Amino acid sequence: MTAVLKRWWPLGPLVLLLLAPYSALPLPGLLDGPLGSPGSLQLLALCLLYGALASGYDLLLGRTGLLSFGHALYFATGLYATDLAMLEFRLPFAAAALFGVACSVALALLLGSVGLRVTGIAFSMVTLAFAQAGAILVQRNPGGLTGGEEGRSAPADLLPDSLVGIQHTANLYWIALAHLLLTLAVVHWTASSPTGRVWAGIRENERRVEVLGLRPYGFKLVAFVVAGGLAGAGGVVYLLLTGGATPQAASSDATLALLVMVVLGGSGTRWGPLLGGVLYTWAAHRLGDLATSAAVAGLPAALRVPLSQPLLLLGALFVAVVYLLPGGLARLPARLRAGRTGRTADTAAVPVSEGVA
Amino acid sequence: MNTVVLLACTGLGLGALYFLVASGLSLIFGLMDVLNFAHGALLSVGAYAAWWAAGDGGMGFWLAVPFGTLVGTGAAVLLELVLIRPLYARPRDQILATVGVGLALPALLMGIWGADARPFPQPAALAGTVRLLGAVVPVNRFVLIGAALLVLLALRLFLARTRYGLIVRAGVEDRAMVTALGIDVRRAFTLVFAIGGAAAALGGALAGLYFGSVNPGQGTGLLIFAFVVVVMGGTGSVTGAAVASVAVGLVQQFANYYTAAGLGDLSVVVLLAVLLLVRPRGLTGRLA
Numbered sequence: 285m286t287a288v289l290k291r292w293w294p295l296g297p298l299v300l301l302l303l304a305p306y307s308a309l310p311l312p313g314l315l316d317g318p319l320g321s322p323g324s325l326q327l328l329a330l331c332l333l334y335g336a337l338a339s340g341y342d343l344l345l346g347r348t349g350l351l352s353f354g355h356a357l358y359f360a361t362g363l364y365a366t367d368l369a370m371l372e373f374r375l376p377f378a379a380a381a382l383f384g385v386a387c388s389v390a391l392a393l394l395l396g397s398v399g400l401r402v403t404g405i406a407f408s409m410v411t412l413a414f415a416q417a418g419a420i421l422v423q424r425n426p427g428g429l430t431g432g433e434e435g436r437s438a439p440a441d442l443l444p445d446s447l448v449g450i451q452h453t454a455n456l457y458w459i460a461l462a463h464l465l466l467t468l469a470v471v472h473w474t475a476s477s478p479t480g481r482v483w484a485g486i487r488e489n490e491r492r493v494e495v496l497g498l499r500p501y502g503f504k505l506v507a508f509v510v511a512g513g514l515a516g517a518g519g520v521v522y523l524l525l526t527g528g529a530t531p532q533a534a535s536s537d538a539t540l541a542l543l544v545m546v547v548l549g550g551s552g553t554r555w556g557p558l559l560g561g562v563l564y565t566w567a568a569h570r571l572g573d574l575a576t577s578a579a580v581a582g583l584p585a586a587l588r589v590p591l592s593q594p595l596l597l598l599g600a601l602f603v604a605v606v607y608l609l610p611g612g613l614a615r616l617p618a619r620l621r622a623g624r625t626g627r628t629a630d631t632a633a634v635p636v637s638e639g640v641a
Numbered sequence: 642m643n644t645v646v647l648l649a650c651t652g653l654g655l656g657a658l659y660f661l662v663a664s665g666l667s668l669i670f671g672l673m674d675v676l677n678f679a680h681g682a683l684l685s686v687g688a689y690a691a692w693w694a695a696g697d698g699g700m701g702f703w704l705a706v707p708f709g710t711l712v713g714t715g716a717a718v719l720l721e722l723v724l725i726r727p728l729y730a731r732p733r734d735q736i737l738a739t740v741g742v743g744l745a746l747p748a749l750l751m752g753i754w755g756a757d758a759r760p761f762p763q764p765a766a767l768a769g770t771v772r773l774l775g776a777v778v779p780v781n782r783f784v785l786i787g788a789a790l791l792v793l794l795a796l797r798l799f800l801a802r803t804r805y806g807l808i809v810r811a812g813v814e815d816r817a818m819v820t821a822l823g824i825d826v827r828r829a830f831t832l833v834f835a836i837g838g839a840a841a842a843l844g845g846a847l848a849g850l851y852f853g854s855v856n857p858g859q860g861t862g863l864l865i866f867a868f869v870v871v872v873m874g875g876t877g878s879v880t881g882a883a884v885a886s887v888a889v890g891l892v893q894q895f896a897n898y899y900t901a902a903g904l905g906d907l908s909v910v911v912l913l914a915v916l917l918l919v920r921p922r923g924l925t926g927r928l929a
Contacts, residue, residue, distance in 0.1 A: 351733065398918060405676055405736075406917050409868060413914040416865050417907055424903035536865075540740060547737055589752035596752055599745025603724065606737045 346552030354415030362519025388516020550612025656890025661844030665837020671877020687842025713842020
């Protein structure tokens with residue numbers, strides 16, 4: 285019985301998530317309106333989307349040990365390519381979405397095959413440079429394509445009717461949930477495949493993998509391309525959710541946010557990045573609402589300043605997690621358990637938190 | 642001709658700014674292998690401290706710049722002692738911690754003084770222009786260039802002529818060997834952070850002069866170009882950083898003016914990627 289429970293418990297939350305749009309449950313403090321209201325569903329969908337993006341990013345960071353500072357580029361590529369395919373080529377949405385994801389995959393393949401020629405911190409900086417180049421391009425609005433600072437909104441006439449309008453938010457929510465399930469399935473499946481085992485080897489010690497007669501380059505490229513494709517699909521979902529493409533999606537802050545989510549939740553764990561992404565997105569939105577509320581404006585400066593800046597709180601929380609809780613929130617239960625059973629267990633828990641992180 | 646002189650002076654001024662940020666970044670990375678993502682935030686701290694001192698603090702510009710530099714140095718030392726040192730055994734977490742600080746510090750500045758750019762008071766002596774070869778060049782460009790040259794000279798003297806400079810140079814070369822010789826390298830770490838923070842904060846105070854205003858995101862925006870300089874000049878190399886920052890500043894200014902706007906920024910960023918790919922050892926260059 286417990287074995288069945290252990291294996292299939294995620295089905296419970298999944299059913300609850302699937303049924304959320306039909307619920308009118310009020311969650312005061314957590315959400316503004318009742319659970320099934322469009323505003324709450326929109327926020328929940330964004331949370332699920334960023335949970336999925338963080339899970340996909342963790343394929344690089346936690347599973348393969350690649351610290352990329354340019355993951356937002358592939359997200360933005362999916363977003364902009366889909367939008368522009370509809371606006372410029374007048375493609376129907378499904379074809380445009382396929383085109384967007386294909387662009388992300390192609391770009392990840394191209395830039396990954398170039399960038400992975402270097403390792404370590406040099407790789408991080410190459411990805412940063414590529415992403416920054418993308419961000420500048422989007423900002424500069426070449427040929428009036430990207431719309432510069434304002435971005436371009438998606439053409440409502442080319443989107444299916446069931447995906448436009450506030451009354452159809454539930455459909456968008458289900459799409460975000462489907463993208464999350466797809467991402468989790470891909471990450472789980474690839475990480476437990478033979479390729480995934482090589483990724484784990486590369487993460488632990490790349491030199492040893494080479495000594496075993498395997499070339500890490502190809503394996504790392506596969507991880508990079510799969511993660512890029514998942515991010516591109518996330519860009520399509522984001523386009524639907526927000527109804528347009530804006531340059532913030534391509535900024536280096538977007539990648540740093542993903543990094544914060546993954547580390548907050550726990551990199552290299554199955555549920556950690558999802559947890560981190562959901563928590564971060566929810567906190568950023570709720571803190572943003574709080575920051576502009578009248579209650580905060582009336583507080584003394586020592587309280588008002590931190591509360592009015594979500595990024596300050598999240599940045600401080602991030603530093604605290606890095607500092608005090610290596611392995612992220614996902615490791616918290618194991619650490620608490622180890623703490624309760626005494627000091628011998630505490631020392632035994634150290635390899636766990638170091639090894640799989 | 643006028644335009645070329647003006648562009649060259651502006652490019653050199655920008656290069657001086659890059660040098661002030663990148664020299665510390667380069668020494669820190671060369672010695673400690675820590676890519677300090679909070680370095681841009683240190684620049685912002687210096688800029689805001691100088692701005693505050695010159696305005697609300699009532700110190701006047703000439704006292705405000707040393708004050709800003711001092712505050713930035715203090716922030717850098719605090720960062721090293723409180724966050725970087727305890728994470729010494731976890732190099733990746735060191736980088737992540739600086740990323741967190743790099744996010745939180747500008748947000749803190751934004752929370753206190755708002756997101757909008759604040760006009761930086763220009764002292765009368767530096768507000769004017771100079772005629773040079775027929776071009777009218779703002780004086781503050783030369784202030785930046787002069788400050789960067791002074792910092793370069795001071796750093797060279799420090800590295801070449803003092804005992805701690807020797808330890809820093811040896812540490813960049815082979816940290817393990819220095820430790821094996823019984824020298825506590827960690828003191829040099831704090832020192833290098835202090836130097837880097839001071840240079841960045843000075844850059845911040847002078848950036849206020851150069852741009853005419855301060856805003857919370859200023860330092861982070863300059864950071865990527867400082868990375869380019871570090872990689873181009875070779876890590877740990879102060880002279881290399883100086884040459885590279887001049888090159889980057891000039892390329893950026895001229896390309897931005899003569900081709901489409903933004904192409905200069907783009908070309909510099911692409912240059913970073915190309916350099917890393919062609920010469921991956923650029924990140925582990927030797928002290929010169």
